[in-house]
Amino acid sequence: MAVADNGRGTDTRFDEHGRPVKKPVMATKDLRFFDDPAAQTLPDGHPRRGMSVVAALSDWLVHTNRRVNGSWTQRYERGVPVTGLEPVPDDGTTGTTVHFRPIADLAPLTVDVGRFADAWPGLTIATAFTS
Template identity: 55%
Template sequence: MANSPRESWVATTHEWADDVDFAHLHAARELVGDVGCPQLMHMVLEIVAYADDEAADQQRIGRVLIEVTDSEISVADDGRGTDTRRDADGVAVRKPIMATQDIRFFGREDSPVLPDGEPRRGMSAVAASCEQLIHENRRHDGAWSQTYERGVPVADLVEVKQWSGSGTTVRLRQLDRRVVAGLDLAELGSLLSGFRNLDVIVQSR
């Protein structure tokens, strides 16, 4: 029997074979530890770094909108949207960036440093440390959303209305209100200016 499309997809940043790597998520939670203001700022930088990578690859200035409320932070970019493909049965399969290891960064001594001076660990370290995360991506051929709790998907990948152009939105939800209230948004904005390929707006509402 021939390999399924999932098995034949080449791993560039993540392995496509598994949807969830529970051992990795546990290790990521242990590494991040309790989420205070520095950790939460780093989580935002981890998300934004992917938009910066993509904008650099496309040789353009990307746009990112960060919205902060009392218990939620939303990060939306105007990139191409997270890689999503159809398997042999026509079912949408998205690159498992939230629940598996980014093989370029996690646990590597040569991992690049983000603007806060901390090493890059990948998107899964964000998801593993967040009580609830919603990942929505919009591509030229459709849009999909999925909800995670501590990095583990708790709902299927579902198609949603493609209300605008392509891009990815990550919502960190059920955050500690005291931690969010303690964020220095001016400092966050200063750190975000370290991404040279992005125009980032931070709004608090």
């Protein structure tokens, strides 16, 4: 599956040596929103949970981030990063794309694309699996 948007991209900061450092939201429970009854809801009315849930429930996940100040990609397997932040050539766009393959023994996934289209008009969803 793949989910993509044309937003500003995931926030990326740089350490004192100029290396990109991404928030650990992909590999850790997002404690800002998890089980917080006062957490801000998304446009579809559901609470934010963080990408860590998708990463943990996937055989693999590739997160590609495009921002004005640089683009990168990173691969996760079962929620654990297996690569560092790898630079991606600038193509003049911004946004985030997440390709992933859910763990095979999970219940079948159904996606109501129409529900998301109204809430996020810039979002695209693809359901083809690739490794």
